[in-house]
Amino acid sequence: METDILDAHTFWMQKAIRQAENAFEKEEVPIGAVIVCNDKIIGKGHNQTELLTDATAHAEILAISAANQYLAAKYLEDCTMYVTVEPCVMCMGAIKNSRIKKVIVGTKEPKSGFSKFVSPDFYTKIEVDFGQQEEQCAQLMRDFFKDKR
């Protein structure tokens, strides 16, 4: 199994980065997410707010909905989310609502990330780790916004 070759976090974050690249190719803000359960991706998503004309169509929301469908379950207690950029307030709320217990984040988003606005009391039961393949995740964002200016 491929996960043996690389560190597992690196392996899964690469899958999230691939999602972000999908978004980039469609001229969407390049953010991607995968949800992993028992060493398997059960939901994935990339930002599609423009393509779907939907302010709620962030990578994390789409990944959670997909995982809910895959498991036929509303709660994702034993799952880990890998997401290339720090979730916004909406997405952190969705992570809590879906009872995901662990979130591995690529790069921080100081302007609109949840940690600027949401009280830590809200996510005491969620382990959030920042900085997984940070440079690659951040570079995709920089490249995207450079092209837009």
Place this chain on the structure above:
Amino acid sequence: METDILDAHTFWMQKAIRQAENAFEKEEVPIGAVIVCNDKIIGKGHNQTELLTDATAHAEILAISAANQYLAAKYLEDCTMYVTVEPCVMCMGAIKNSRIKKVIVGTKEPKSGFSKFVSPDFYTKIEVDFGQQEEQCAQLMRDFFKDKR
């Protein structure tokens, strides 16, 4: 036009309550929302987390997605949301992401409502009014949870 008969806020909140009643009838937590633009409902939704097996399928998220589709626009700057119960963190994030400027709330949700967890800095540009037909909105919730116990 019917809006002349009643106070407009009362009129639109009644539409949101009708959505909440739809949820109740389907044994979903009875929360409903409508989004009004130029004296017209352009999006509506009721909580469907059980029916859709989707932790993100709250009334507000479904109403925002519907309004986005109706207007073929990601932003809802000139719209008002009427929602029977105080939005959760996820839904307040979605309201901000969609740039809704005004939210009329029925009843507070002290346990999981956004105001417990989200910094007021996050929603300085959003006018939020609580207490519109509060008793009717709260009674629906009480009736629902009474039946469940």
